[in-house]
Amino acid sequence: MKEVINLPVKNVEEEEYHINMGPQHPSTHGVLRLVVSLQGEIVKSLKPHCGYIHRGIEKMCEKDTYPQIIHLTDRMDYLSAHINNHAVCLLVENALEVDVPERVKYIRTIVDELNRIASHQLWWCSFGMDMGGLTCYFYGLRDREKILDIFEESFGSRLLHSYYTPGGLMMDIHPNFQKNVKDFLKYFRRKIKDYDNILTGNIIMQERTKGVGILSKEDAISYGVTGPSGRASGFACDVRKHHPYGVYDKADFKEILGTEGDTFTRYMMRMHEMRESMKIIEQLIDNIPAGDYTAKMKAVLKLPAGEYYQRVEAARGELGVYCVSDGNKTPYRMKFRSPNFSNLSALDHMSRGVKIADLVAIGGSLDYVIPDIDR
Amino acid sequence: MNFSIYDFTSFNQWIDKFLYDNLPAFWAVAVEMVIIGVAILLFYALVGLFLVYAERKVCAFMQNRVGPNRVGPYGFFQTIADFIKLMLKELVHIKNADQLLFNLAPFIVIIASFMAIAAIPFAKGLHAIDFDIGVLYVIAVSSLGVVGILLAGWSSNNKYSLIGAMRSGAQIVSYELSVGLSLITIVILAGTMQFSEIVEGQRNGWFLFKGHIPAFIAFIIFLISSTAETNRGPFDLAEAESELTAGFHTEYSGIKFAFFFLAEYMNMFIVASIAATVFLGGWMPFHVGGWAGFNHIMDYIPPFVWYIGKTFFVIWIMMWFKWTFPRLRIDQLLTLEWKYLLPINLVNILIMAFIVLMGWHF
Amino acid sequence: MDNAALKERILGLVPDAEFQENKQFLTFIIPPAKMHDLALSLKAEADLAFDFLFCLTAVDMVKFLEVVYHLESTTHKHQLVLKARTEDRVSGAVDTVCDIWKTAELHEREAYDLMGIRFNNHPDLRRFFLEEGWVGHPLRKDYVDEVNIVEL
Numbered sequence: 011m012k013e014v015i016n017l018p019v020k021n022v023e024e025e026e027y028h029i030n031m032g033p034q035h036p037s038t039h040g041v042l043r044l045v046v047s048l049q050g051e052i053v054k055s056l057k058p059h060c061g062y063i064h065r066g067i068e069k070m071c072e073k074d075t076y077p078q079i080i081h082l083t084d085r086m087d088y089l090s091a092h093i094n095n096h097a098v099c100l101l102v103e104n105a106l107e108v109d110v111p112e113r114v115k116y117i118r119t120i121v122d123e124l125n126r127i128a129s130h131q132l133w134w135c136s137f138g139m140d141m142g143g144l145t146c147y148f149y150g151l152r153d154r155e156k157i158l159d160i161f162e163e164s165f166g167s168r169l170l171h172s173y174y175t176p177g178g179l180m181m182d183i184h185p186n187f188q189k190n191v192k193d194f195l196k197y198f199r200r201k202i203k204d205y206d207n208i209l210t211g212n213i214i215m216q217e218r219t220k221g222v223g224i225l226s227k228e229d230a231i232s233y234g235v236t237g238p239s240g241r242a243s244g245f246a247c248d249v250r251k252h253h254p255y256g257v258y259d260k261a262d263f264k265e266i267l268g269t270e271g272d273t274f275t276r277y278m279m280r281m282h283e284m285r286e287s288m289k290i291i292e293q294l295i296d297n298i299p300a301g302d303y304t305a306k307m308k309a310v311l312k313l314p315a316g317e318y319y320q321r322v323e324a325a326r327g328e329l330g331v332y333c334v335s336d337g338n339k340t341p342y343r344m345k346f347r348s349p350n351f352s353n354l355s356a357l358d359h360m361s362r363g364v365k366i367a368d369l370v371a372i373g374g375s376l377d378y379v380i381p382d383i384d385r
Numbered sequence: 386m387n388f389s390i391y392d393f394t395s396f397n398q399w400i401d402k403f404l405y406d407n408l409p410a411f412w413a414v415a416v417e418m419v420i421i422g423v424a425i426l427l428f429y430a431l432v433g434l435f436l437v438y439a440e441r442k443v444c445a446f447m448q449n450r451v452g453p454n455r456v457g458p459y460g461f462f463q464t465i466a467d468f469i470k471l472m473l474k475e476l477v478h479i480k481n482a483d484q485l486l487f488n489l490a491p492f493i494v495i496i497a498s499f500m501a502i503a504a505i506p507f508a509k510g511l512h513a514i515d516f517d518i519g520v521l522y523v524i525a526v527s528s529l530g531v532v533g534i535l536l537a538g539w540s541s542n543n544k545y546s547l548i549g550a551m552r553s554g555a556q557i558v559s560y561e562l563s564v565g566l567s568l569i570t571i572v573i574l575a576g577t578m579q580f581s582e583i584v585e586g587q588r589n590g591w592f593l594f595k596g597h598i599p600a601f602i603a604f605i606i607f608l609i610s611s612t613a614e615t616n617r618g619p620f621d622l623a624e625a626e627s628e629l630t631a632g633f634h635t636e637y638s639g640i641k642f643a644f645f646f647l648a649e650y651m652n653m654f655i656v657a658s659i660a661a662t663v664f665l666g667g668w669m670p671f672h673v674g675g676w677a678g679f680n681h682i683m684d685y686i687p688p689f690v691w692y693i694g695k696t697f698f699v700i701w702i703m704m705w706f707k708w709t710f711p712r713l714r715i716d717q718l719l720t721l722e723w724k725y726l727l728p729i730n731l732v733n734i735l736i737m738a739f740i741v742l743m744g745w746h747f
Numbered sequence: 748m749d750n751a752a753l754k755e756r757i758l759g760l761v762p763d764a765e766f767q768e769n770k771q772f773l774t775f776i777i778p779p780a781k782m783h784d785l786a787l788s789l790k791a792e793a794d795l796a797f798d799f800l801f802c803l804t805a806v807d808m809v810k811f812l813e814v815v816y817h818l819e820s821t822t823h824k825h826q827l828v829l830k831a832r833t834e835d836r837v838s839g840a841v842d843t844v845c846d847i848w849k850t851a852e853l854h855e856r857e858a859y860d861l862m863g864i865r866f867n868n869h870p871d872l873r874r875f876f877l878e879e880g881w882v883g884h885p886l887r888k889d890y891v892d893e894v895n896i897v898e899l
Contacts, residue, residue, distance in 0.1 A: 029544045037627040051548065051715055058853075061876030068861070069885055069896075140627045142618060142712025148448035208709065214619060215711045231798045231821055234850030245821065247799075252824070317828075319771055319802070319817065330802050332815070343886075345804040347817075355853040366548070367714045370628050384876060 026054060033062045037140050037370040040380030051365045056358050064384040071344035076102050076176055076311045079344065084170040086348060087382035089132055090325040092125040095174040097331045100255055101320035102176040105313045105335070113301040114178045119256035120294050121173065123287040124191065128157040129325035130280045133377045137277065138209050140374035141218065146209055153201050160190045176311055178304025191295050195288050202284060210281065219274035223360040223372035226271060233359065234352035237327025238279035239376050243271035249323040261290045276375040312339050324349055326377055350382040391687060393510030421513050425502060429651060434464045436650040440704055447708045474639035479542060482636065486540035491637065491644035493533030498651040500526045505658045506580045508668045508688040519580040520572055523659060524565050527614070530652065531557040534623060534633050541636040549632025552715055553623030556613060559722040563610035566730040570603040570737045571596065571663050584667035591666040599737040604664045606726055608702065611656035613718070616649060618707035622715055653703060654696065661695035668692040748794060748825050756795065761785050772828040779831045783842035789818065790847050796820045797827060800848035803855065805862035807887045810834065812864050814841050833864065840865035861886040
């Protein structure tokens with residue numbers, strides 16, 4: 011006689027359904043893998059699996075001199091490459107107590123903000139695409155191209171510039187730089203209205219994002235969600251305001267804070283931030299003082315033994331560089347506190363109980379860049 | 386035989402007579418069927434290729450791009466090149482897939498759209514079958530495609546495909562109602578379900594204008610729900626490439642994928658044809674009351690051109706939808722249908738019935 | 748709270764905390780056993796209110812492994828660096844703080860993965876970047892990988 015096996019009766023309502031989003035998936039913007047457990051279309055929980063593009067930049071830094079490290083930082087968050095460079099340059103300059111010429115500070119601030127606009131433009135394209143509106147992608151890329159052209163003319167490259175060096179800049183700006191930037195601002199002030207027309211004001215987009223993926227202020231702080239995503243929750247975390255560097259203290263700009271903390275607010279934060287960045291550039295572009303484009307630096311940079319930490323506001327949030335030096339020309343330990351890494355940790359919390367389509371929208375609104383998470 | 390591009394009736398009768406005179410009755414019917422089948426198949430393939438090209442050009446112009454422009458003048462042969470590529474591509478064998486259903490699914494989808502095209506009047510007399518229940522037939526047949534989509538999602542052994550198929554099932558079953566009810570609104574006005582008579586009834590004015598506001602509301606609802614029924618953006622939840630990679634046809638490659646692709650475009654063509662036939666006067670020329678000279682010029686344009694023009698106008702509107710709107714979420718999609726479109730539709734039918742009863746229409 | 752007052756306050760909470768000179772931040776070395784209790788009171792007490800852990804990392808000082816916590820208060824704007832040291836390179840462990848600052852969960856996983864420090868009571872302490880079964884912890888100074896690391 012056959013043995014009777016009592017199979018446990020499964021409750022269909024409680025059964026979970028796991029899908030792998032990534033490492034190859036259109037909406038993870040890179041090689042991020044999210045293991046999502048679903049119940050029907052509803053996300054119960056998700057676990058991020060990273061490391062698909064882990065290059066060990068922190069380990070590589072231990073072998074490189076400080077000017078060399080700058081080239082590695084480009085490759086973390088490649089969409090805000092200038093700002094990453096800025097962080098390392100500031101760290102080295104502060105450690106060596108170098109006085110950087112005013113001209114350099116002005117140029118760096120302007121270029122940072124241009125970089126921020128370019129980054130947010132690409133975010134806007136991909137957010138539109140995540141929502142299913144493909145046309146946005148081309149609108150955004152069209153305008154980002156203008157900024158990249160300015161970059162190319164002055165710095166010789168479009169994505170990974172390595173334009174800043176400890177103490178100054180690699181070379182002076184192109185003579186057309188100021189004119190081109192002003193032309194771009196005039197152009198983009200007009201074009202950003204298109205962004206609002208095609209996506210912001212769209213009823214489908216608003217219905218899909220309002221009240222979805224809510225992150226409270228307490229959670230934003232606890233998860234360390236910074237940048238526009240953190241400010242959408244009301245977390246005043248703009249490093250440019252609270253720990254100014256460059257010439258941000260001379261520019262008049264607002265730190266815009268949201269209250270809702272939902273996907274739509276995160277979207278609006280970045281739209282506002284593009285306008286604020288334009289405002290900053292407009293104030294500075296005509297006032298770039300004459301002078302050297304770099305301070306006198308030693309051939310070999312050796313940081314005094316000790317610990318250094320530098321925070322800057324990258325396009326996606328607060329980038330921190332922590333450096334332990336033992337007095338050699340290479341750092342003893344280098345740590346990059348990347349904004350996307352912390353922002354990603356909140357994704358599970360935000361996306362519980364939403365639909366799978368919302369998960370994509372939330373991911374888009376967090377705007378993660380995977381090489382920055384993995385480093 | 387007097388052949389005229391304004392009326393194909395005599396041409397058809399001539400072929401019919403010729404065949405019956407020379408062949409036994411059974412073979413005459415068989416040959417007629419083959420001729421019609423081949424003609425429709427050719428038309429189907431050509432329109433499919435052209436629609437893919439048109440979509441790429443339209444979306445390119447909406448996105449500040451040039452679109453295909455390498456293969457032939459203005460890239461006109463791009464889709465033919467694509468078709469050859471898809472024909473030659475390897476058919477990826479899926480492990481643990483239900484092979485029978487997996488292979489059957491694309492055929493069901495394409496057959497459903499192929500059957501629907503039979504009932505559409507292209508011009509006077511150019512009409513494969515003129516059912517007296519043409520509207521009902523088209524609604525019935527075009528909804529068969531969902532079976533193919535469900536099978537494709539189920540048999541692929543892929544979770545994304547399954548989610549896409551289930552979404553598609555829910556979506557098509559709900560939007561079928563709105564498509565049917567908005568057509569019934571016009572059937573009440575026309576008093577017939579036969580397509581040829583519906584077109585004939587619009588000789589003195591399109592139903593869109595004849596039926597006052599209810600016809601207009603029905604037209605809008607038809608546009609929305611038929612876009613949803615064909616799984617096109619902003620209702621392309623079954624594919625939803627940012628969420629489900631490619632939805633129900635994730636696992637298909639080569640010619641099987643091409644079948645899904647072609648069927649999607651042909652479904653769009655069919656619903657646009659129905660919209661043109663039922664609301665916009667089919668192959669009837671555009672007339673303005675009292676402008677005799679203008680009307681006379683309009684009469685010179687062949688009916689087939691009118692039909693194609695109106696259909697492509699509707700298709701262009703649908704493409705416009707797709708390339709400007711973000712995608713809906715599944716719950717919003719169903720809310721839109723069950724909470725908004727369906728009640729509006731039911732009330733609309735009542736109003737239309739009342740108007741027809743009182744004879745208030747033109 | 749300024750740094751002098753903050754220093755008194757921390758020493759009041761943990762008398763055996765070791766003060767370390769640092770130009771930038773107020774820095775303390777805390778015995779690992781007391782780390783969690785201190786973290787709890789740092790977050791909870793109204794005059795401290797360190798609610799933002801803006802960086803958590805680990806450093807291999809060869810003699811010992813060090814976990815570095817960078818803290819900031821979003822209300823009072825004061826900053827603080829805490830360090831916890833463990834000399835055990837094989838099973839050295841520090842209590843997790845991810846129940847206090849949720850961001851620590853991923854940061855601690857990263858530290859465990861690359862530096863090999865264990866965190867007691869961590870809900871999901873697995874490798875984060877490297878695959879399961881990877882031998883060694885690459886950011887340690889004594890990590891040798893002749894295949895993947897090219898010495899210049």
